[in-house]
Amino acid sequence: MERSREQFIEALEQVSTLEDMQDCSEELRDLLNVAHVVYHWVSSKGEQYGCGTYDTAWVDRYLEQDYLRVDPVISGCYARFHPTDWKQLDWSSKGARAFFKEALEYGVGNQGYSIPMRGPNGQFALFSVNASCDDDTWAEFQTQNHHDLILISHVFNQKALEFEGLADKGPTKGLSPREIDAMSLLAVGYSRAQVAQNLSISEHTLRVYIESARFKLGALNTTHAVARAMQQGYIVV
Amino acid sequence: MIRFVYADQLTELPKLRETMHMDRAWQFKTRLKWDVAVDKDGWESDAYDALNPLYVIWQLPDGAHGGSMRLLPTTSNTMVNDHFLHLTDGVRIESPKIWECTRFCLGPRATPQTAAALMLAGGEVLQGFGLTSFVGVFDARMVRIYKRIGASPEVLGSQGKGRDAISVGLWGFDAAAQARVARQAGLGPQIVRHWFNRAFGHVMRQAA
Numbered sequence: 001m002e003r004s005r006e007q008f009i010e011a012l013e014q015v016s017t018l019e020d021m022q023d024c025s026e027e028l029r030d031l032l033n034v035a036h037v038v039y040h041w042v043s044s045k046g047e048q049y050g051c052g053t054y055d056t057a058w059v060d061r062y063l064e065q066d067y068l069r070v071d072p073v074i075s076g077c078y079a080r081f082h083p084t085d086w087k088q089l090d091w092s093s094k095g096a097r098a099f100f101k102e103a104l105e106y107g108v109g110n111q112g113y114s115i116p117m118r119g120p121n122g123q124f125a126l127f128s129v130n131a132s133c134d135d136d137t138w139a140e141f142q143t144q145n146h147h148d149l150i151l152i153s154h155v156f157n158q159k160a161l162e163f164e165g166l167a168d169k170g171p172t173k174g175l176s177p178r179e180i181d182a183m184s185l186l187a188v189g190y191s192r193a194q195v196a197q198n199l200s201i202s203e204h205t206l207r208v209y210i211e212s213a214r215f216k217l218g219a220l221n222t223t224h225a226v227a228r229a230m231q232q233g234y235i236v237v
Numbered sequence: 238m239i240r241f242v243y244a245d246q247l248t249e250l251p252k253l254r255e256t257m258h259m260d261r262a263w264q265f266k267t268r269l270k271w272d273v274a275v276d277k278d279g280w281e282s283d284a285y286d287a288l289n290p291l292y293v294i295w296q297l298p299d300g301a302h303g304g305s306m307r308l309l310p311t312t313s314n315t316m317v318n319d320h321f322l323h324l325t326d327g328v329r330i331e332s333p334k335i336w337e338c339t340r341f342c343l344g345p346r347a348t349p350q351t352a353a354a355l356m357l358a359g360g361e362v363l364q365g366f367g368l369t370s371f372v373g374v375f376d377a378r379m380v381r382i383y384k385r386i387g388a389s390p391e392v393l394g395s396q397g398k399g400r401d402a403i404s405v406g407l408w409g410f411d412a413a414a415q416a417r418v419a420r421q422a423g424l425g426p427q428i429v430r431h432w433f434n435r436a437f438g439h440v441m442r443q444a445a
Contacts, residue, residue, distance in 0.1 A: 082291070150334065202391055212328060
């Protein structure tokens with residue numbers, strides 16, 4: 001049986017090897033019903049690290065041809081931090097067009113959406129989803145999934161940072177007392193307006209605290225965040 | 238016009254880059270007397286400029302800087318999380334959907350419309366990328382300017398008194414705020430969207 005996205009994220013957070021992360025990328029591809037998902041970390045020295053569902057023949061070809069230097073997804077997203085539809089990238093050069101044509105031959109879809117990520121100390125990683133469909137279908141897919149994909153991409157990155165021993169650990173990563181208060185009041189059923197009033201903050205400030213806590217907890221929405229805060233022992237109701 | 242440029246793209250616009258850093262020295266060092274570093278060429282810059290931020294810049298017709306602000310995602314190093322946790326009730330504000338906005342600068346040739354145009358452009362970034370808010374550090378003297386253009390931040394916390402107060406605040410951007418700021422800027426939202434699309438391509442509009 002297919003797991004829900006919430007269950008998927010929880011499973012991804014439990015993995016301890018790159019091979020398990022690889023399995024997760026395959027599961028995510030099926031959950032999203034797309035052609036491919038790829039998580040890709042490019043260090044400042046050009047070293048590559050990650051996982052994904054591309055055909056190994058394509059990965060080998062990519063590395064062998066050093067396509068990192070040609071791929072508009074890399075040049076257009078490197079050191080950026082805004083999500084990008086592949087159509088927004090510059091595919092006009094001869095090299096880029098040949099690269100795209102070849103990628104299609106290896107089973108890469110014609111549509112893509114990439115989320116560049118910025119981790120501690122300027123770390124750069126890229127998460128991409130790829131599919132074969134028309135423009136309208138792809139636009140609709142992005143509208144439906146953009147929010148979840150941003151969170152999921154960061155869970156992949158957090159895992160990779162952890163494997164490399166670069167993840168922030170300890171108190172900086174945990175929830176602050178203020179966030180715990182907000183989560184606790186939501187957990188006992190207070191409305192946002194009541195929580196804000198209780199904490200003497202505005203609803204906008206509360207929204208930012210919840211958003212920040214949601215990200216730190218790896219949760220897709222507020223309900224999920226409250227559940228995870230309980231699960232992880234931050235709050236006791 | 239508004240330019241949306243990452244630091245590594247700004248090197249291709251040397252005049253804009255130079256005048257921005259010099260105007261920042263003038264605003265933050267000379268006028269506001271902040272403890273900021275200005276180099277021998279008269280440029281103000283700090284460690285966050287080295288992290289390839291996204292600048293939103295009002296460019297004057299002669300190509301020089303009129304005003305600007307600097308954006309960084311809160312998933313990496315930010316001024317608020319690195320230095321101002323005591324002003325956010327200890328909350329590390331960290332999410333790909335919240336960006337930090339700092340070094341809001343109005344150059345000597347800025348008009349009252351410049352600040353509003355920058356805010357309008359900031360709103361375009363929020364909407365275009367489906368962000369919930371900007372968080373930022375600002376000086377007491379900016380409060381008046383933000384208020385005048387109809388984009389007052391919500392203050393999370395302050396230190397110091399009167400003119401010396403430094404605060405951390407939040408900006409959201411709803412349709413009412415957009416209409417208010419657009420009036421002040423004397424610009425239609427369509428033109429700002431045009432500039433945004435020119436920088437990023439036609440971005441799918443995402444719900445926040």
